[in-house]
Amino acid sequence: MTPQTTTTTAEELVPEIEQALLASRADRARHESRQERSEPSDLNAHERAVMFDVTLALLIRHRLPIDADRAAKAVADAQTTDAHSWAAACARHIAGVAEEKNP
Numbered sequence: 001m002t003p004q005t006t007t008t009t010a011e012e013l014v015p016e017i018e019q020a021l022l023a024s025r026a027d028r029a030r031h032e033s034r035q036e037r038s039e040p041s042d043l044n045a046h047e048r049a050v051m052f053d054v055t056l057a058l059l060i061r062h063r064l065p066i067d068a069d070r071a072a073k074a075v076a077d078a079q080t081t082d083a084h085s086w087a088a089a090c091a092r093h094i095a096g097v098a099e100e101k102n103p
Contacts, residue, residue, distance in 0.1 A: 009095060010088065010091035010092045010094065010095035011091070012091075013058060013087075013090075013091035013094055013095070014084065014087045014088050014091045015087075016054075016058070017051070017054050017055070017058070017086075017087035017090050017091055018083050018084050018086075018087035020050060020051075020054040021047065021050060021051060021054070021083045021086065021087060022083050024046070024047065024050040025047070025083070028046065044079070047079070048075055048076060048079060051075045051079075051086060051087075051090055052071060052072055052075045054090070055071050055074070055075055055090045055093065055094060056068065056071055058094050059071065059094060059097060062094070062098065064094070064097045064098055064101055065097060065100075065101060067097075070093075071093065074089070074090065074093035075090060075093075077089075078090060078093075
């Protein structure tokens with residue numbers, strides 16, 4: 001059986017991406033409540049890494065071409081404290097890659 005590429009819209013990806021970021025923030029908050037607070041720059045780098053990982057994972061899951069530099073730039077350019085907005089921007093990046101692959 002040949003794997004099929006699934007068609008998913010950006011709007012369908014937002015909740016999953018947003019949930020990953022919110023879960024990471026909750027884990028970090030639990031960890032910090034038991035220890036010293038992290039520097040804001042550490043937190044920003046950690047959140048960018050989480051969003052980058054989720055973005056790459058979704059590209060892989062949907063069997064889309066992976067350009068790590070492009071994904072990293074999309075994640076960094078979209079970074080905001082609003083989880084939903086950041087997730088939506090990452091989802092638009094993934095949808096854009098899908099559109100390029102299957103115009």
